[in-house]
Amino acid sequence: MSLDIDPHIRHSTRHIGRSVPRREDRGPLTGRGRYVADIKIAGMLEVVLVRSIEAHARIVSIDTSEALAVEGVQAVFTAADLADVETFPDYIPYIGPVKQRPLAEDRVRYVGAPYAAVVAVDRYIAEDAAALVAAGTTYEPLPTVADLDQARAPGAPKLFDDWESNCSFDVAPHKPEVDQAFEQADHTFTETYVSQRQTGLPMETRGVVADITDGTLTVWSSTQSPHMVRSTVALMLGMPEPQVRVVHPTIGGGFGTKTHIYPEDIVVPWIARRLDRPVRWIEDRMENLVASVHAREQRHDVEVAYDDDGTIRGVRCASMLDMGSGEIFMPGTAPVFVTNACITGGYDFPNMQARTIGVVTNKTPSGAYRGFGIPEGAFVMERIIDRVARLTGTDRVELRRRMLVRPGQTPYVMHGGGRLDSGSHTESFERGLEMAQPALERTRARYAGDPDVRVGVGYSNYVEPTSPSYHLTTGHWGGGDAATVRVDPDGSVRVAAGLSAIGQGAETVAAQLAADALGVSPETVTVVLGDTERAPYGLGSWGSRGAMMLTGSVLLASERLMDKARAIAAHLLEAAEADIVLTDGAFHVAGSDQPSVSWAEVGTAAWIRYVDLPDGMEPGLETSGYFHPENLQHQLDDTGKINAAASWSNGAHIGVVSVRVSTGEVRIEDYVVVHDCGTVINPALVEGQVHGGVAQGIAGAMYEHFQYDPDTANPRFASFMDYLVPTCAEVPHMEVDHFESPAPEQPLGVKGCGEGGTVGPPAVVAGAVSDALSEWGVDLTECPVTPVAVRAAIRSAEAAGAGAGS
Secondary structure (H helix, E strand, O other): OOOOOOOEEEEOOOOOOOOOOOOOOOOOOOOOOOHHHHHHOOOOOOEEEOOOOOEEEEEEEEOOHHHHOOOOOOEEEHEEEEEEEEOOOOOOOOOOOOOOOOOOOOEEEEOOOOEEEEEEOOOOHHHHHHHHHHHHEEEOOOOOOOOOOHHOOOOOOOOOOOOOOOOOEEOOOOOOOHHHHHHOOOEEEEEEEEEEOOOOOOOOEEEEEEEEEEOEEEEOOOOOOHHHHHHHHHHHOOOHHEEEEEOOOOOOOOOOOOOOOHHHHHHHHHHHHHOOOEHHHHHHHHHHHHHEEEEOOOOEEEEEEEEEOOOOEEEEEEEEEOOOOOOOOOOOOHHHHHHHHHHHOEEEOOOOEEEEEEOOOOOOOOEEOOOOHHHHHHHHHHHHHHHHHHHHHHOOOHHHHHOOOOOOOEEEOOOOEEEOOOOOOOHHHHHHHHHHHHHHHHHHHHOOOOOOEEEEEEEEEEEEEEEEOHHHHHHOOOOOOEEEEEEEOOOOOEEEEOOOOOOOOHHHHHHHHHHHHHOOHHHHHEEOOOOOOOOOOOOOOOOOOHHHHHHHHHHHHHHHHHHHHHHHHHHHHHOOOOHHEEOOOEEEEEEOOEEEEEEHHHHHHOOOOOOHHHOOOOOEEEEEEEEEOOOOOOOOOOOOOOOEEEEEEEEEEEEEEEEEEOEEEEEEEEEEEEEEEEEOOHHHHHEEEEEEEHHHHHHHHOOOOOOEEOOOEOOOOOOOOOOOOOOOOOOOOOEEEEEEEOOOHHHHHEEEOOOOHHHHHHHHHHHHHHHOHHOOOOOOOOOOOHHHHHHHHHHHHHHHHHHOOO
């Protein structure tokens, strides 16, 4: 396919590159968005899941008699009733198989695990009956493991009896060149860096509605990947895929948590088939906190070799992921692999030896969250650089300048095989420094007279893998996507794609692409997403893949459609096909605007007036395109490396903070982002993605933290009273600038932009606060950076200084 728009198409106005207003917002903004919870079907029943109150226990018995006696209760199902349902697949051969059932059978491994489903005529009755089932459940408590150390200790209680230990995987490559670097270095140090447990928290919780009519099972799910849900439902329920339709209606945010296929996605459709009634399950917020996937909790034990001049010779990093119980499909194992693949960020640093470990604990299963392991790695690398700069007296900025991938170095192959095909790594950092300097000077001047406040600045230079392979994540699916483009008899255009609309502007982008590819206005383009019956098979929206997948598939389908349309127009104009051009929606001979034929005339000939078609041409004007990015790899090569992303965006984040020493209060005074996602299709959408990503990154850097009791593995959170979520008041002023380094092998040079904003804040905040408190020797190694953590760091540094002085 061509990597650009057909040169035969001429516009008075091109739509790619313009901030075309979002077309998907009218419904949600006017209260007319139709979410899963808004779906109402005559005779619909309500489902409530009964969830474990034990972190680890055997289920001795479940007494459902009292619940069944409640008026309005239609059924109570346990795992024994779902014996005809397949187990969730374990597609990935190198991780421990969890053999997850839709409902827990004889054992629960985290608080929130579903083990029974109550079906009633309304939600209130179902909730009351579920409480009776819970009260009628007898457990035999088992010893728990609440963190990585407990789970890895000799003789630790095992979550899965047929595993040798609680370790799901341990991939430990060895690089002799790293050993040599350590032998030759002037100094070494060891440190442990920790990213805390958090989650995506979409405004809309999960939900599933299912109904079976005329042999077709229709499932409405707030999922990011409808076709993958369809394939899994069909597999586990033993149905042909054409008899299963999955639709996602309006979605109130996904952020990765809705990429997974949860027990409810199977149980609710099974109940609909069993009772031959429509049924609905809507997750409440407490369920969302304990039953939807968590993320980010990683520990990194590092050894660093460096020289007196600040040169970092080599790094050994053992990255450990707390997987929770591991009972989720797709498995939540991939983020830590992404962490290690991206840990060196935009730096030219090949001597990285990264070991990757996954461990199960008695917590909610871990999984996907926006950023997918990249923020954790960026945090580690930037903290290492700051530490080496401090130990050697090297300027933090100059050390980064020395290390960044320079212009002319691309394509650059990273230590794990990631291929940076293009980018503006040095340029973005320099532009960020230029933008941040006035804010730094203003902040220092503002607090110059306050002896209780210190000011600091932090940095992060990162890469963002976009349009990645899904094979390493799922063990099953690949990394391409499809679109179908049709021109109807009236000349209007319909685009159907396998992507999902989750708030990122996919519908707007698809209309822009089709408009420029077919020479029409975006207003004439109808876009269909998120319906397996009406759109071609696709993998959904995740991994910053939407822009590239839509560009590739829509342009490919449009290119094929244009070939046919030009042939029809040439026949109608009695001209040579090679001479036909399209200008603002009218086909004509190059060099003469008249005579011309419109899209409506071409569409009418294709669909209705077959007599106007060239001899032998098949009627219709609808084509499809399946796009698989060039250079995207799905399996490791012989050296253990892989380029698992089609292209790589990059960026630089710089933050200025003030720290009140007496209280530990941290305030982000200004935040600068310089982002490069290749050719920008819609600048306003990219700006929104960056702002939203930074807000979520700040949430992880300073606020959100799932905490568990170390003795019982019980969650210490049940609502937003216990899980601190920032509001707009905590999101600082942001300055954003863009570079556009086109991806040379991808259509239009497009890369993704959905996750980069989340990557920088943890490293930036920790670095800035450490800089502000450098007179005490504070060097933060964990997030979140809370007032309590800041005060503890100051006290610890003071105690260490006093100890050294004595």
